[in-house]
Amino acid sequence: MSGTRFVHLVDTTLRDGSHAISHQYTAEQIAAIAAGLDEAGVEYIEVSHGDGLAGSSINYGWSAISEEEMLTAAAGAIKNGILTVLLLPGIGTQEDLEMAIHCGARAVRVATHVTEADIAEQHIGMARKMGLQAFGFLMMSHMAPPEKVVEQAKLFESYGADVVYVADSAGAMLPEEVKARVGAVVDAVRVPVGFHAHNNLTLATANSLAALEAGASYLDGTCRGLGAGAGNCQIEALVGVLEKTGFQTGVDFYKIMDVAEDLVEPVMHRPQVVRNAPFMLGYAGVYGSFLLHAYRAAEKFSLDPRDILVELGKRGMVGGQEDMIIDVAYQLAQKRGGA
Amino acid sequence: MSGTRFVHLVDTTLRDGSHAISHQYTAEQIAAIAAGLDEAGVEYIEVSHGDGLAGSSINYGWSAISEEEMLTAAAGAIKNGILTVLLLPGIGTQEDLEMAIHCGARAVRVATHVTEADIAEQHIGMARKMGLQAFGFLMMSHMAPPEKVVEQAKLFESYGADVVYVADSAGAMLPEEVKARVGAVVDAVRVPVGFHAHNNLTLATANSLAALEAGASYLDGTCRGLGAGAGNCQIEALVGVLEKTGFQTGVDFYKIMDVAEDLVEPVMHRPQVVRNAPFMLGYAGVYGSFLLHAYRAAEKFSLDPRDILVELGKRGMVGGQEDMIIDVAYQLAQKRGGA
Numbered sequence: 294m295s296g297t298r299f300v301h302l303v304d305t306t307l308r309d310g311s312h313a314i315s316h317q318y319t320a321e322q323i324a325a326i327a328a329g330l331d332e333a334g335v336e337y338i339e340v341s342h343g344d345g346l347a348g349s350s351i352n353y354g355w356s357a358i359s360e361e362e363m364l365t366a367a368a369g370a371i372k373n374g375i376l377t378v379l380l381l382p383g384i385g386t387q388e389d390l391e392m393a394i395h396c397g398a399r400a401v402r403v404a405t406h407v408t409e410a411d412i413a414e415q416h417i418g419m420a421r422k423m424g425l426q427a428f429g430f431l432m433m434s435h436m437a438p439p440e441k442v443v444e445q446a447k448l449f450e451s452y453g454a455d456v457v458y459v460a461d462s463a464g465a466m467l468p469e470e471v472k473a474r475v476g477a478v479v480d481a482v483r484v485p486v487g488f489h490a491h492n493n494l495t496l497a498t499a500n501s502l503a504a505l506e507a508g509a510s511y512l513d514g515t516c517r518g519l520g521a522g523a524g525n526c527q528i529e530a531l532v533g534v535l536e537k538t539g540f541q542t543g544v545d546f547y548k549i550m551d552v553a554e555d556l557v558e559p560v561m562h563r564p565q566v567v568r569n570a571p572f573m574l575g576y577a578g579v580y581g582s583f584l585l586h587a588y589r590a591a592e593k594f595s596l597d598p599r600d601i602l603v604e605l606g607k608r609g610m611v612g613g614q615e616d617m618i619i620d621v622a623y624q625l626a627q628k629r630g631g632a
Numbered sequence: 633m634s635g636t637r638f639v640h641l642v643d644t645t646l647r648d649g650s651h652a653i654s655h656q657y658t659a660e661q662i663a664a665i666a667a668g669l670d671e672a673g674v675e676y677i678e679v680s681h682g683d684g685l686a687g688s689s690i691n692y693g694w695s696a697i698s699e700e701e702m703l704t705a706a707a708g709a710i711k712n713g714i715l716t717v718l719l720l721p722g723i724g725t726q727e728d729l730e731m732a733i734h735c736g737a738r739a740v741r742v743a744t745h746v747t748e749a750d751i752a753e754q755h756i757g758m759a760r761k762m763g764l765q766a767f768g769f770l771m772m773s774h775m776a777p778p779e780k781v782v783e784q785a786k787l788f789e790s791y792g793a794d795v796v797y798v799a800d801s802a803g804a805m806l807p808e809e810v811k812a813r814v815g816a817v818v819d820a821v822r823v824p825v826g827f828h829a830h831n832n833l834t835l836a837t838a839n840s841l842a843a844l845e846a847g848a849s850y851l852d853g854t855c856r857g858l859g860a861g862a863g864n865c866q867i868e869a870l871v872g873v874l875e876k877t878g879f880q881t882g883v884d885f886y887k888i889m890d891v892a893e894d895l896v897e898p899v900m901h902r903p904q905v906v907r908n909a910p911f912m913l914g915y916a917g918v919y920g921s922f923l924l925h926a927y928r929a930a931e932k933f934s935l936d937p938r939d940i941l942v943e944l945g946k947r948g949m950v951g952g953q954e955d956m957i958i959d960v961a962y963q964l965a966q967k968r969g970g971a
Contacts (some may be wrong), residue, residue: 305820465875468838494876495869499807499838517905530834533915537833538806547938550908564903566856567869569889576872599886 300539301511303337303402304330304528306557307367308379310341310519316356322560326516328370329552334544337400339377340367343521344572345404346393353384361392368397375399382412382434387419393631394423402458404430406611410448417452424452426600428487429454435465435578436609439477446453446486447479456485456511461500463493464493464523464571465578465606468503487511490526492518493575495567497526499536505540516553519561522571523579529553551558573599577606586615590622600625638880641865642676643669643743645896646706647718649858651682653901655695659705661899665855667709669890673883678716678738682860684743685717685724685732692723700731707736714738714765721751726758733762741797745950746776749787756791762933767826768793774917775948778816785817785825795824795850799805799838803832803862803910804917804945807842818847826850829865831857832914834906836865837873844879855892859909859971860899861920868892896959905971912938916945925954929961939964 307323323340326380330338340363342348342356349356356363367374377400378393381383390401401420403413410429420427427448434442446457459474466474471488479486490497490513501512514528529550537548559611574581578604591598601622610617633641646665650657662679667849669677679702681695688695695702707715716739717732718724729740740759749768760765768788773781785796800814806814810827827843829836829852840851853867862900868889892919913920918941926944930937940961949956 382919394939467873468841494873495837495866496873498834499841502838514654527834527906529908530911534833534835534910537915541789547936550911554908564905566903566905567866568897569868569893570890572869576876597886 298505298510299543300505300535301336301378301485301487302528302532302542302544303339303511303513303541304335304515305339305513305525306330306519306528308339308341309343310515311356312521313519313524313565313584314341314560316349316354318357318363318560320358320362323363324370325553326556327367329556330549331371331374333548335374335549336543337377338367338371338374339379339402340364341379342493344384345381346389348381348384360389361396364393364396364398366375371397377402380416381405382416384567390416390419390423394425398425400426400428402428402430403422403454404432404460406429407434407442407445410445413449414452415583417449417454421453426455427465428454428456428458430458430460430489432460432462432473432543434459435461435463435470436553436611439473442474443477443481447481450484454484456487457482458487458489458511459504460489461491462489463580463616464491464497465579466500467494467604468496468499471500471503472507475504476507485510487513489513491520491523491575492525492527492567493523493571498531501526501531502534502538516549516557517561519557520565522574523567524565562585573602577602579610580612581605582612582615583610586618590619593619594626596622596625596629634775637844637849638882638888639677639844639874639885640756640824640826641871641881642678642716642850642852643674643854643862644852645669645854645858645867647678647680647865647911648682649854649896650695651860652858652863652904653899655681655688655693657696657702657899658928659697659701662702662705663670663709664774665891665895666706668879668895669888670710670713672887672891674713674888675882676708677706678718678741679703679712680718683723684720685728687720687723688865699728700735703735703737708735716741718743719755720744721755729755729758729762733764737764739765741767741769742793743771744800746770746773746781746784746871749784752788753791756788756793759790766792767795767797769797769799769828771799771801772950773798773813774802775808775950778812781813782816782820785821789821789823795825795826796821797826797828797850798843800830801828801915802917802919803830803836805834805839807838810839810842811846814843814848815846823848826852828852830859830862830914831864831866831906832862832910837870839875840865841877854889855896856900857904858896859904861913862906863904912941916941918945918949919951921951921954922949922957925957928959932958933961933965935961935964935968
């Protein structure tokens, strides 16, 4: 690993972190945290509903305030950083993006499932036309082999993405798996490559280092690791580790530690620890939305919910297939009965 | 990394974990947790005061019950595992070890500062004579270069140690630093080598994997990572990650997860998260006992306590030198004033 390479950091405390507080950030909290991150020198400050622009809904959970109020609060607090938004095609629209630009957003991360980059072509094009930096963001990347991730990353690049991200949305990857995917993408595209870690397997920081080793130059994190389940990569710790390793981030390590402890920690609903349920999501490599269904099905068929999650992971089931979980449990119970 | 190698696990929830609950385990808690770990298939179950046999004192904190009661409770609950104790020469004595054997201990880890293995010769010899498995345990290994760690590990081997441990007591090492030290020791001794991680830099699991990659075959952990400051390597997560990586541990992954959540979590006084103070101890590579002194000295001289900790780390100060912290702070303040 090079000792003087620069690593671009994206703080997503005010986007992915919002899952952990049921999207209840107030404008005051957003302004204070965004100002702190900006003052600490964070380059990209992502602010949106946890599921991206227009995520606030009965489906994904209502935000405490409108996206416009969130972005306005952040934009007013940021002097040097780049206000960034997340957009999932199918949830966010062109109008949402226009609103975000109007509020001061200067970069957008367009996120799709790892096999569905093609649904993002228009959104990347639109973002570029509107003068935004556009990131292509491949979610649940552990579900596709490196060659598939490469194919999809190249699609993003062909649409004009400025940066392509490999996202370990389920926190399911081991360092070697991160290296395989990130390394393959780095070799295949000309644009910079990023990596987004989750901590389900207690490997978020290590996986971020593995991504750098494989050639990535953008990393994500949240203060205190704030995020759904096991949470994200703890950004203030990442900054310290990168500094100890010899990388440059432009972030003041003490200042971002203080943002985490003085501003973010008081907002948290619960400590960000790795309990059994989120660990199992990472171990099985499945969606968080599967959890409750698996527990219900386990009760119905007297199974261990962990066996159901592992089976769902083996079958590569994706979000939207929750209704099939009961069938999988039934089959597992039949198999158990016959054994 | 080999996919079928066996990794010996030492659970130290009931020894190193006791720091985090001020050594207040009851006999009932010890019996329940030891029984759970044993039932899960853990090979070594370490039970002692956090600072080893006879640690219970005004200096190191009183245990809730006597060491004899602790060990008797554990021994009565363990059917297959090896009841293990920690002994720090200077704190624990031959008499304490005799008491532990009488209670059912079958292995002892004799721990010294990384440069002081020579004070353990008698204790290792005594343990061997008494029929115990004897581990040599080099604490604060980040403070010595690989060649020094090798020299000290060879001393332990020459005294008859069955296993030699590299311990990252301050949680200060990066994976490459772990590999350098563990790899060098593996190359130099004929006995198996172990690694003991702390999570100050959020790298405990990753560092444990790095140790295996360098040839270690013994690893330590505690349920939920229970331990002083940032805590230890979270053993149930480690078991899951090792299983996912393809290593064998003999431990039932679901059962140890349940011990962590059902038996250990309810005993904890606070969640095991990486806050700023323990992170800084790892970042600076200094003793936990320096923390309070550094904060006091910082206040006196209007310094950031973090700068004092980093300076103490640079100077390689060791436990017992706490009274020099005020001098270091004074010098830093002078330098600052003159700059």
